[in-house]
Amino acid sequence: MRQIPEADRDAIRIAQDPKFPRWLEQVTATGGCSHPVHLSGTTTTVDGATGEILHHYDTGSEPGERLLVRCRNRRATVCPTCSRLHAGDTFHLVRAGLLGGKNVSPTVRHRPRLFVTLTAPSFGPVHRAEELCRPRRDGGTCEHGRPLGCGHIHAPDSPMVGQPLCPDCYNYATHVLWHAHASKLWDRFVIDVRRRLASSVGLVQSHFAQYARLSFARIAEYQKRAAVHVHAVVRLDGPSGPDDDPPAWATSALLIDAVRASARRVMVKTPYSPAVGELALRWGVQVDARPLSIHSDGPEDDAVAAYVAKYVTKGASETGAGTDHRLTAWNEIESAPVSAHTRALMRACWRLGALPEYAPLRLRIWAHTLGYRGHILTKSRAYSTTYAALRAERAHHVGHAHVPDAVTDRHWRYIGSGHSPGAALIAAGIAEDLVASREAAQEAAQLGDGR
Ligand SMILES: [Zn+2]
Ligand SMILES: [Zn+2]
Ligand SMILES: [Zn+2]
Incomplete structure (x- = not known):
């Protein structure tokens, strides 16, 4: 008998929850974010003049007593x-x-x-994706005995491109x-x-x-x-x-x-x-x-x-x-999935980061971005x-109406992040569906323009 994978079993369990439709609404509202932030709390809006409660929201009635919001990470590998x-x-x-x-x-x-x-x-000289990479007729070598020229033709996506001719000269x-x-x-x-x-x-x-x-x-x-x-x-x-x-x-x-x-x-x-x-x-x-x-x-x-x-x-x-994540020890540099050239740059950050005169540059903290900290x-x-104004505009479209003279009281706290394996499956499906329907809408619009 075929074993049902753990993520599928988890997804089935989630789908059987009586609050599943509301959970699905929340995940859809995050666009299928792959690492949502879980919040617990309340928002109460009161009419400033009469004291009448205009709106009250409490995560107590939500699935898992929580609200999921987008992680907002800008990197495609993360979300x-x-x-x-x-x-x-x-x-x-x-x-x-x-x-x-x-x-x-x-x-x-x-x-x-x-x-x-x-x-x-x-x-220092690196291999180039050009017609001929650093041609040299004299066949000279550097002090480390490596050729000063190359003369090969590298494809633009060749792993050679950008690598130094001699790492010891670089x-x-x-x-x-x-x-x-x-x-x-x-x-x-x-x-x-x-x-x-x-x-x-x-x-x-x-x-x-x-x-x-x-x-x-x-x-x-x-x-x-x-x-x-x-x-x-x-x-x-x-x-x-x-x-x-x-x-x-x-x-x-x-x-x-x-x-x-x-x-x-x-x-x-x-x-x-x-x-x-x-x-x-x-x-x-x-x-x-x-x-x-x-x-x-x-x-x-x-x-x-x-x-x-x-x-x-x-x-x-x-x-x-x-890499996407900070490096905390020398042996993480050794095992990072990067090229020899990138690894050498990380090592340089680590070594120079130990020198007191470079302490303000925080080279070890920024070893994963090769010293660049902008x-x-x-x-x-x-x-x-600004990003904040663009987000506010989006939130407004979603329908958070502004009530004049209202006083809003908010109490929120962070209670976790991410998805269980089954929830991640469902969220990824929602994200794909949203992309597909957006593309279909764009296509339809273009067809409409062409007519
Ligand atoms: Zn996200
Ligand atoms: Zn070359
Ligand atoms: Zn050399």
Whole structure:
């Protein structure tokens, strides 16, 4: 006789519960979140004038006396459902800064706006996916006896691509120290772009904010060589932000010149270390700054927003660099499912993390992201809307009506998270159904457009 798997038995048990329909409603409301948060508590809304109870909700009557809410994790490997939602929010957040909408003025589309890519410098030669990988005629070797050239043709998805020609020649310490300072380097870059714009039109630097405002949204992406590079949307507004026209001198051309010059010039020094010395860290020589057309009515901007949104759902693990979880011991580095190159970067974080001069960089805590400790998406305050505003808008659509003059009293506490094996099966099925019905709706809409 066939053994029924434990998850199936668990799912059958859940489905036989008298409160199963309500439980299903809750799981559907989370979109089939794979790791929901369990909350216990009450919400009471009272009319401020009469004291009449307008609404009372208590998890006491819910299945398991709890309410399930989304985990909101942005990484697809952790929760596919919430990651999709986060990518959607990111798309709207970036798009609103390019085209307006979501309470951002549509005039932003007429402002100088650039799509900028800044790279990490070289830390040593790595294999490339090009016609010929590092061809050399002389057949020379490095001091470790390894060939200085390669000459093979690697497919773009070959595991060789991004791996160093010689791991002993590769500068792992500089690579992770660069990661640890990348956010500071970005801050210096933004400050320098403002300074440069000011001086190019004869303004005192401290007066720049009275004339214009520089806004941005940036994402960090791991390249094949496990070095972070940065994609950013940069926009120039008038002094009060999206609603304000910039002065006549604020052109895309001026902004491009400032971005290129600042990317070449800015530098961060590492704290002095007897073992490593003092390093001067800069951006790589590959800098890309292209204007987003002022007269485009969307597709180009949509593509940029979609591109940025796609990357926020990726953790270090999906790009082959790092892992989703913090490493707590040296032997976890040894057993991590990563390439030899990534492992060497984690080891460098661990070793350098023991040096007192690098204590503020917290390299051991960030060994799983190879020393990089910035957020995946960072934006300036005036760029566009916020994740919180987008979530609030969604909650409003779901029907949490706002009652004027009402007083709401909430008491909530965390009582757990996740799903039992059977509940996980059901939740995954709901998530798939929701994706399928959304795709069917999109298809139907496209067919409708085509007619
Ligand atoms: Zn989730
Ligand atoms: Zn090669
Ligand atoms: Zn070597």
